Amino acid sequence: MTxxxxxxxxxxxxxxxxxxxxxxxxxxxxxxxxxxxxxxxxGESFTIPAAVELGHKLARRALPAQAxxxxxxxxxxxxxxxxxxxxxxxxxxxxxxxxxxTTREGGVDAx
Amino acid sequence: MNxxxxxxxxxxxxxxxxxxxxxxxxxxECAHHVSRLIVQKSAADDVHLIGxxxxxxxxxxxxxxxxxxxxxxxxxxxxxxxxxxxxNREQLRRTxxxxxxxxxxxxxxxxxxxxxxxxxxxxxVKKMRAELARQTPVPMRLDELVVGTVCGGxxxxxGITANPAVGRCFDWLIEQNAACIFEETGELIGCERIxxxxxxxPELGVEIEACVDKAANYYRIMGYGSFAPxxxxxxxxxxxxxxxxxYSKSGSSPISGLIKPGDVPPRGGLYLLDVxxxxxxxxxFPNISDNAExxxxxACGSHLILFTTGRGSVVGSAxxxxxxxxxxxxxxxxxxxxxxxxxxxxxxxxxxxxxGREIFALVQSVAxxxxxxxxQLGHQEFILTYKQFEPIxxxxxxxx
Numbered sequence: 001m002t003x004x005x006x007x008x009x010x011x012x013x014x015x016x017x018x019x020x021x022x023x024x025x026x027x028x029x030x031x032x033x034x035x036x037x038x039x040x041x042x043g044e045s046f047t048i049p050a051a052v053e054l055g056h057k058l059a060r061r062a063l064p065a066q067a068x069x070x071x072x073x074x075x076x077x078x079x080x081x082x083x084x085x086x087x088x089x090x091x092x093x094x095x096x097x098x099x100x101x102t103t104r105e106g107g108v109d110a111x
Numbered sequence: 112m113n114x115x116x117x118x119x120x121x122x123x124x125x126x127x128x129x130x131x132x133x134x135x136x137x138x139x140e141c142a143h144h145v146s147r148l149i150v151q152k153s154a155a156d157d158v159h160l161i162g163x164x165x166x167x168x169x170x171x172x173x174x175x176x177x178x179x180x181x182x183x184x185x186x187x188x189x190x191x192x193x194x195x196x197x198x199n200r201e202q203l204r205r206t207x208x209x210x211x212x213x214x215x216x217x218x219x220x221x222x223x224x225x226x227x228x229x230x231x232x233x234x235x236v237k238k239m240r241a242e243l244a245r246q247t248p249v250p251m252r253l254d255e256l257v258v259g260t261v262c263g264g265x266x267x268x269x270g271i272t273a274n275p276a277v278g279r280c281f282d283w284l285i286e287q288n289a290a291c292i293f294e295e296t297g298e299l300i301g302c303e304r305i306x307x308x309x310x311x312x313p314e315l316g317v318e319i320e321a322c323v324d325k326a327a328n329y330y331r332i333m334g335y336g337s338f339a340p341x342x343x344x345x346x347x348x349x350x351x352x353x354x355x356x357x358y359s360k361s362g363s364s365p366i367s368g369l370i371k372p373g374d375v376p377p378r379g380g381l382y383l384l385d386v387x388x389x390x391x392x393x394x395x396f397p398n399i400s401d402n403a404e405x406x407x408x409x410a411c412g413s414h415l416i417l418f419t420t421g422r423g424s425v426v427g428s429a430x431x432x433x434x435x436x437x438x439x440x441x442x443x444x445x446x447x448x449x450x451x452x453x454x455x456x457x458x459x460x461x462x463x464x465x466x467g468r469e470i471f472a473l474v475q476s477v478a479x480x481x482x483x484x485x486x487q488l489g490h491q492e493f494i495l496t497y498k499q500f501e502p503i504x505x506x507x508x509x510x511x
Contacts, residue, residue: 013460014458014459014460018271018458020271028267028271028346029267029346030458031458053346054267054268054346054439054440054441054458055266055267055268055345055346055347055421055439056267056346057267057346057348071352071355072270072355072356072359074301074302074305074351074355075301075351076301076348076349076351076352076355077348077349077351077352089348090343090346090348091343091348094348094349095349096336096348096349096350096351097349097351098300098301098327098336098349098350098351099300099327099330099331099335099336099338099350100335100336101335101336101338101342101343101348101349101350104340
């Protein structure tokens with residue numbers, strides 16, 4: 001596939017983590033990232049603890065429970081539990097401050 | 112830059128259509144099959160199926176059908192009724208006739224059943240198509256164009272690539288005085304204050320905040336927000352996160368007005384479409400799928416729709432062409448046949464402006480007659496259900 005070849009060619013040049021706004025406390029995976037991969041974040045190098053897919057979020061720094069999560073510089077919810085830097089931030093540890101999100105398995109996430 | 116680059120069919124109300132469709136409209140689900148047969152056996156790209164399934168009358172659906180049947184992209188309409196349903200078919204027929212369009216009505220119970228109605232319908236559609244083929248297009252400018260945008264199958268890439276790229280395109284269209292519509296206040300929960308600050312008057316800002324509050328209340332009563340499991344698979348976690356991504360489709364122009372389904376923007380500018388019903392929740396979920404939103408954008412006069420998708424939607428629409436802007440480079444690689452624009456390449460180093468310019472050029476070529484991918488593939492999805500709305504308030508539209 002030509003597009004995959006292009007994808008691989010550019011992957012080596014572009015940083016795998018995207019910071020969308022300077023105030024954000026999460027970053028977004030620009031591509032699928034494997035567990036154990038070394039990445040640069042805020043000038044420091046560290047190891048990704050678990051695989052993340054394209055478009056998913058990781059903690060930019062350690063976040064306590066109840067922390068307001070900022071993406072695009074805007075609040076997108078609050079942490080249900082604390083996370084370390086580089087950990088996946090998703091339904092298991094982040095909740096909406098407005099309306100619970102639905103999942104295929106069982107209705108809505110508990111607030 | 113405002114030189115005529117497009118062409119359209121001039122209608123009696125002064126608007127121009129970028130397509131010249133014969134709409135076959137069923138007025139109750141019981142007339143759906145016969146109508147579908149008429150469309151299928153006519154075997155032409157420009158014969159489209161629309162309709163309303165309910166047997167009981169509803170002010171909103173009658174208003175929507177009147178707007179859709181007199182949309183600038185529609186040249187003639189064949190109405191198909193079973194005969195005993197509650198839809199006010201005579202009012203719809205009068206509205207269409209008053210708009211200068213050819214309209215015909217078949218009542219299945221009076222026409223002798225399925226086969227006789229089908230044969231009569233095929234004859235009528237044939238005559239209508241021959242009549243429309245004699246109409247000549249005239250030059251059309253960007254300030255005569257109405258463009259709607261919707262997102263569907265959003266993921267963590269949508270708000271970074273396709274949505275802001277459409278936002279750029281919207282800014283350039285609005286500079287040329289086109290009318291641009293973004294929507295789904297229930298998918299803008301969390302963005303109410305920032306949107307209000309972009310309103311051209313403080314009074315409009317108040318209306319915008321109130322309509323998002325209404326949406327949040329409505330979805331709370333429904334039990335969940337406009338958030339599908341596929342959104343979470345793609346990395347989105349919360350409704351307000353999805354909202355922030357969706358919001359970037361609106362670009363950076365001031366918000367000129369707040370409209371409801373069927374309201375046509377009075378002039379160029381950026382408009383927010385409030386699709387959440389008024390009053391106590393009565394008929395269920397506000398918009399049961401993306402096509403319900405697309406139909407409402409079209410009822411507001413949208414000549415074409417910019418549809419951004421991360422997970423990979425394939426839909427098109429009856430009446431107005433849908434241009435698919437794919438946010439996710441992996442999705443694009445899997446579903447390129449369905450996608451008009453690969454905005455995911457922004458993640459691989461392409462500039463947002465470059466993708467925005469590609470969308471801007473595509474809007475003009477599709478308005479000029481080029482078929483979008485969903486048109487080529489025959490996608491003509493359509494859905495219309497029960498709702499209720501109050502008219503918009505005086506602060507919602509720009510002053511004359």
